[in-house]
Amino acid sequence: xxxxxxxxxVTAAVATPLTADRDIDVPRWAHHCRWxxxxxxxxxxVFGTTGEANSFxxxxxxxxxxxxxxxGVPAERLVPGTGVCALPEAVALSRQAVDLGCAGCLVLPPxxxxxxxxxxxxxxxxxxxxxxxxxxxxxxxxxxPQMSGVPVPVPVAARLAEAFPGIVVGIKDSSGDLHNMKELxxxxxxxxxxxxxxxxxxPVLDAGGAGCxxxxxNIAAHMxxxxxxxWRGGDRAGARTRQESLxxxxxxxxxxxxxxxxxxxxxxxxxxxxxxxxxxxxxALDDARRDDLFRQLDDLGFRPPEGS
Amino acid sequence: xxxxxxxxxVTAAVATPLTADRDIDVPRWAHHCRWxxxxxxxxxxVFGTTGEANSFxxxxxxxxxxxxxxxGVPAERLVPGTGVCALPEAVALSRQAVDLGCAGCLVLPPxxxxxxxxxxxxxxxxxxxxxxxxxxxxxxxxxxPQMSGVPVPVPVAARLAEAFPGIVVGIKDSSGDLHNMKELxxxxxxxxxxxxxxxxxxPVLDAGGAGCxxxxxNIAAHMxxxxxxxWRGGDRAGARTRQESLxxxxxxxxxxxxxxxxxxxxxxxxxxxxxxxxxxxxxALDDARRDDLFRQLDDLGFRPPEGS
Numbered sequence: 001x002x003x004x005x006x007x008x009x010v011t012a013a014v015a016t017p018l019t020a021d022r023d024i025d026v027p028r029w030a031h032h033c034r035w036x037x038x039x040x041x042x043x044x045x046v047f048g049t050t051g052e053a054n055s056f057x058x059x060x061x062x063x064x065x066x067x068x069x070x071x072g073v074p075a076e077r078l079v080p081g082t083g084v085c086a087l088p089e090a091v092a093l094s095r096q097a098v099d100l101g102c103a104g105c106l107v108l109p110p111x112x113x114x115x116x117x118x119x120x121x122x123x124x125x126x127x128x129x130x131x132x133x134x135x136x137x138x139x140x141x142x143x144x145p146q147m148s149g150v151p152v153p154v155p156v157a158a159r160l161a162e163a164f165p166g167i168v169v170g171i172k173d174s175s176g177d178l179h180n181m182k183e184l185x186x187x188x189x190x191x192x193x194x195x196x197x198x199x200x201x202x203p204v205l206d207a208g209g210a211g212c213x214x215x216x217x218n219i220a221a222h223m224x225x226x227x228x229x230x231w232r233g234g235d236r237a238g239a240r241t242r243q244e245s246l247x248x249x250x251x252x253x254x255x256x257x258x259x260x261x262x263x264x265x266x267x268x269x270x271x272x273x274x275x276x277x278x279x280x281x282x283x284a285l286d287d288a289r290r291d292d293l294f295r296q297l298d299d300l301g302f303r304p305p306e307g308s
Numbered sequence: 309x310x311x312x313x314x315x316x317x318v319t320a321a322v323a324t325p326l327t328a329d330r331d332i333d334v335p336r337w338a339h340h341c342r343w344x345x346x347x348x349x350x351x352x353x354v355f356g357t358t359g360e361a362n363s364f365x366x367x368x369x370x371x372x373x374x375x376x377x378x379x380g381v382p383a384e385r386l387v388p389g390t391g392v393c394a395l396p397e398a399v400a401l402s403r404q405a406v407d408l409g410c411a412g413c414l415v416l417p418p419x420x421x422x423x424x425x426x427x428x429x430x431x432x433x434x435x436x437x438x439x440x441x442x443x444x445x446x447x448x449x450x451x452x453p454q455m456s457g458v459p460v461p462v463p464v465a466a467r468l469a470e471a472f473p474g475i476v477v478g479i480k481d482s483s484g485d486l487h488n489m490k491e492l493x494x495x496x497x498x499x500x501x502x503x504x505x506x507x508x509x510x511p512v513l514d515a516g517g518a519g520c521x522x523x524x525x526n527i528a529a530h531m532x533x534x535x536x537x538x539w540r541g542g543d544r545a546g547a548r549t550r551q552e553s554l555x556x557x558x559x560x561x562x563x564x565x566x567x568x569x570x571x572x573x574x575x576x577x578x579x580x581x582x583x584x585x586x587x588x589x590x591x592a593l594d595d596a597r598r599d600d601l602f603r604q605l606d607d608l609g610f611r612p613p614e615g616s
Contacts, residue, residue, distance in 0.1 A: 049420075049421075054393040054394065054418070054420035054421075055393065055394055055395070055418065055420075056394055056396075057366070057394045057396050057397045058365070060394070060396065084393075085362040085363065085392075085393075086362065086363055086364055086365045086368070087363070087587065087588065088364075088365050088368070089365045109589065110362070110363065110588070110589050111420065112357075112362035112363075112419065112455065112456070113357075113362075113455070113567075113589060113590060114454070114455055114457070115565075116589040116590060116591075117565075117589075117591050119591055120588050120589035120590055120591040121588075121589050123588035123589065123591070124588040124589040127588055146422070147420070147421070147422055148420070149422075149457045150589075257425075259421075279395065280395065280418070280428050280429075280431035280432040280435055281417065281418050281421060281424040281425075281428035281429050281431065281432040281458075282421060282424060282428055283424075283425050283427055283428040283431070
C-alpha cells in the first residue's frame with residue numbers, strides 16, 4: 001500500500017465555468033481553483049454535482065482535467081468525480097485520475113436503475129477497483145440519494161472499505177442526515193466521512209468525521225476554513241459562532257437552485273458574467289432571482305475574502 | 309419534411325444479451341430481434357431501460373447498433389434509446405441512429421439533476437434536435453419518472469411537438485398513469501402516445517394512443533399483437549379477453565426485478581443460460597427466485613410462441 005494523505009478539512013465541490021459555446025473554460029476554471037486553494041480549501045472536488053459533471057461527456061471531462069493540471073493546478077489537491085452509469089466509463093475516468101496523480105476519486109454509484117440490490121451496488125464499485133488494480137487509487141464513495149436516486153447504504157460502504165482497505169477510504173455524504181454520518185464513523189474505523197453540507201461541518205467534526213466537500217465552499221471556503229481551524233485548535237465556542245455564520249450563507253444559497261446560485265455568486269465576485277452560464281437542463285438564475293439572492297447575502301453581511 | 313411512418317402497434321423494449329465478458333453479444337441480440345419481428349413486433353426499441361442502455365458507454369452502444377444492422381436487423385424497425393445525461397453524447401447517439409436509417413430515437417431527458425425547470429428540459433431536448441438538424445430525425449420522448457427521476461411534463465412535450473412538427477412525433481409513457489397518457493393524446497394532436505406497460509395497451513388504444521413499447525414484449529409480443537389486431541379489427545371483447553391474459557403475465561414478471569426476470573425467461577425459452585447475465589448494479593435472479601418466476605408463469609399457462 002502506498003501512503004497517501006486522506007482527504008480532510010475543507011474541500012470545494014468546484015463549479016465548472018463555460019465558454020460562450022458552453023464548453024469547459026479551462027483558464028477560468030484553473031483561476032478559480034487556484035483562488036480556492038489560496039482562500040481556505042484543502043482539496044478540490046472537481047466534476048461533482050456542483051461541477052455539472054454529468055452534463056459533460058467522458059472525453060470532455062478527461063481533456064479538461066488534463067488541461068487543468070497542465071495549467072498548474074496541483075493534481076495532489078484534486079479529487080475528481082468519476083462515477084457514471086456505465087462502468088467501463090467510470091473505470092476510464094478513475095484510471096485517468098490515478099495516472100494524473102490525483103488525490104482520489106469521488107465515485108457516484110451507477111445512478112440510472114433505482115432500487116438495486118446491495119450486492120449489485122457492491123459489485124459495481126468493486127468492479128471499478130478491480131479493473132483499475134492500482135495501489136495508488138483512493139476511492140471516496142458519493143452518497144447523495146436526493147439527487148442520484150441511488151443511496152450508498154452504510155453496509156455497502158463498510159463492505160467495500162473492508163474488501164479494499166487503503167483504497168476505498170472515505171465517503172462524501174450529501175444526504176444531510178447527520179445520523180447516517182455518525183453511523184458511518186461508528187461502523188467503519190478510519191473511514192473519512194465528509195459532510196456534503198456546510199451546515200454540518202462542525203457537527204461532523206464533532207462526530208469524528210474528516211471534514212466537508214461543499215458547493216458553498218466555492219464562495220465561502222474562508223468561513224469553513226475558520227470553523228475547521230478553530231475547532232482543530234480547541235476553540236469550540238469560536239468554531240460554533242463561525243459555523244452559525246456559514247450556515248446562514250448556505251441557507252440563503254439553497255433557497256435558490258444551488259448550482260446556478262453558486263455560479264451567480266462567483267460571477268459577481270469576479271465581475272465576470274460569463275460565469276453564470278450552465279448547460280441545460282439547468283438554467284441560469286434570471287436577473288430578478290439573482291438580485292434577490294445577492295440582496296439576501298448582503299443582508300447577512302456576507303463578503304468574499306479579498307483578492308478574488 | 310420526409311414522410312416516415314410513425315411508430316405504432318407493438319414494440320419490444322429489447323433486452324441486450326451479454327457475452328461471458330459482459331460485453332454486448334451482437335449475434336444473440338440479432339437472433340432475438342429477428343425472432344421478435346417474426347413473432348408480433350412492429351418495432352424494436354433497443355437500448356431502452358430494459359436494454360440496459362445506461363450500463364453501456366456511448367462507444368459500446370454505437371458499435372453494437374452498427375453491428376446489429378450489419379447482422380441483418382432492419383434499421384427501419386429500430387428505435388434506439390439515445391437520451392443520456394451529457395447532451396453532446398445524446399446528440400452523437402441520435403445522429404448515428406438517423407444516419408443508419410433508424411425509424412426513430414427514444415430520448416430520455418438528462419436524468420442526473422432532479423427538479424429541473426421546464427425551460428431547462430425544453431432547452432435540452434431542443435438542443436439535441438437543433439444540433440442534429442436533419443429532417444430524417446424522428447424523436448420519441450421517454451417519460452419514466454419512477455426510474456429516471458425526471459418526468460417529461462405534458463406541457464414540455466406539447467411545446468416540443470409544436471416547435472418541431474414532424475420531428476418530435478411521440479412519447480413513450482412508462483409512468484403507468486393512464487390519465488397522463490390521455491392528457492398527452494388530448495393536448496397534442498397527432499402525437500404517438502405509446503404505453504410503457506403491457507397492462508395499458510388496450511386502454512391506451514381506446515384512448516387514442518398509438519400502441520406500446522414494453523419489456524414483457526420480449527417474451528409475449530404475440531399476445532400484445534393479438535390484443536392490438538383484435539382491437540384494430542373491431543373485436544373489442546376479444547381484445548379485452550386477450551388483454552387480461554397479457555396483464556396476468558406482466559403482473560407476474562413485475563413481481564420480480566423486471567430486467568433480470570425478462571432475461572431469465574428468454575434464457576429458458578432459448579435454453580441458453582448465457583441470456584441470464586446482466587451488468588452490475590443489476591443482478592441476475594438467483595435460482596430460487598427464477599424457479600418461482602417460472603412456476604408462476606406456468607401456473608398461468610403462459611407459453612412462448614413456437615420456434616423461438
